[in-house]
Amino acid sequence: MRRAVRLVVFLCLVVSVLAGLCACSKKEDKYTIGIIQIVEHPSLDTIRQSFIDKLGAEGYVDGENIVIDYQNAQNDQTNLNTISKKFVNNKYDMIVAIATPSAQAVVAATDEIPIVFAACTDPLGSNLVSNLEKPGANVTGTSDAVSAEKIMELANRITPGFKKIGALYNSSETNSISVINELEEYAAANGLEVIKGTVSSSSEVQQVAISLVGKVDILFSPIDNTIASAMAIVGKIARDAKIPFYVGADSMVKDGALATYGINYVILGQETGEMAVQIIKGKKPGDIPVRTMSDMDIYINKTTAEKIGITIPADILEQAAEIFE
Ligand code: TRP
Numbered sequence: 001m002r003r004a005v006r007l008v009v010f011l012c013l014v015v016s017v018l019a020g021l022c023a024c025s026k027k028e029d030k031y032t033i034g035i036i037q038i039v040e041h042p043s044l045d046t047i048r049q050s051f052i053d054k055l056g057a058e059g060y061v062d063g064e065n066i067v068i069d070y071q072n073a074q075n076d077q078t079n080l081n082t083i084s085k086k087f088v089n090n091k092y093d094m095i096v097a098i099a100t101p102s103a104q105a106v107v108a109a110t111d112e113i114p115i116v117f118a119a120c121t122d123p124l125g126s127n128l129v130s131n132l133e134k135p136g137a138n139v140t141g142t143s144d145a146v147s148a149e150k151i152m153e154l155a156n157r158i159t160p161g162f163k164k165i166g167a168l169y170n171s172s173e174t175n176s177i178s179v180i181n182e183l184e185e186y187a188a189a190n191g192l193e194v195i196k197g198t199v200s201s202s203s204e205v206q207q208v209a210i211s212l213v214g215k216v217d218i219l220f221s222p223i224d225n226t227i228a229s230a231m232a233i234v235g236k237i238a239r240d241a242k243i244p245f246y247v248g249a250d251s252m253v254k255d256g257a258l259a260t261y262g263i264n265y266v267i268l269g270q271e272t273g274e275m276a277v278q279i280i281k282g283k284k285p286g287d288i289p290v291r292t293m294s295d296m297d298i299y300i301n302k303t304t305a306e307k308i309g310i311t312i313p314a315d316i317l318e319q320a321a322e323i324f325e
Contacts, residue, residue, distance in 0.1 A: 032069070034069045034090070036084065037070070039075040040074075041225065041229040041231075043250070051270070077101070100128075101173065104127070118272040121222070125177065125178045138285050138286065142275070143290055144268060147261070148186055154259060155218055155220075158259060162192070165194050168197045168205075169226075173226065179222035197209065205227065205230040217243075217244075218243060220246045221234070231255035234257075238308075245258050256304055260298075260299050263295065263297075264295065267295075271293075300312055
């Protein structure tokens with residue numbers, strides 16, 4: 001009798017150990033993706049969701065056949081480095097980096113794990129890849145390069161006659177630098193002046209934005225993550241001072257700026273997802289060209305226009321992809 005009990009206990013143990021082993025090896029079979037995002041603001045959140053949806057549509061569902069570990073660095077460089085190291089130590093199968101500062105951190109952390117970056121404005125100037133057509137190494141992704149010149153042309157149609165442009169951006173975001181360089185070229189060629197208001201962290205945005213009031217005719221922020229996550233503050237400062245505020249991205253218009261000529265980030269998220277699927281299926285990142293979104297649209301905030309006493313020309317309203325209220 002005691003023998004029988006022992007045998008049953010022993011068999012139970014064997015079964016549970018085997019079950020455990022099975023569960024473990026099954027977990028390791030799942031493709032693991034680390035997503036690192038510099039900060040949470042509406043545009044980056046849209047990109048992430050659209051990326052995850054695209055993976056799902058292609059049959060890769062988090063918790064089912066893939067595992068996604070999403071981490072937000074809260075606009076902090078130390079967090080970026082810690083998260084990147086953790087992803088590399090965990091030997092994830094792929095790392096998806098949303099926005100330039102995140103991509104720079106993971107590119108520095110590994111030259112082996114495939115990296116797909118999303119929405120990096122200037123992948124060359126930010127040293128993410130050395131060739132857009134043939135990235136070569138373990139890195140590829142999507143770019144949301146915009147044109148400062150095109151945005152200024154739109155500004156000229158909505159609020160002609162401006163002379164002084166206040167440029168508000170984080171000078172450590174290389175995604176902003178290239179657009180500001182283009183803005184300065186445009187200004188020089190057109191007899192305009194650029195007055196820079198640079199910040200190095202979110203906490204400085206309010207003070208620097210206020211310091212530009214009274215000195216400039218219009219405000220401009222590129223596709224800058226620090227400004228995008230402080231739009232509640234900057235949008236209000238610009239509206240209260242009745243300064244037309246032009247920006248690099250639709251979400252910033254929705255969050256209170258006046259207008260932009262920019263790309264569609266839902267599509268960018270989907271395209272980033274497509275590239276990730278190619279890599280899951282075995283393609284090398286270095287063989288996949290960087291994709292730059294080429295379709296640009298006008299986005300307008302009508303409430304902001306009314307608050308600052310500006311009438312948006314009818315033809316622009318007609319052309320706009322979206323008019324936010
Ligand atoms: N292009 C930005 C970068 O390279 C990221 C970004 C995507 C962004 N959408 C945005 C920044 C909207 C500000 C607003 O880091």
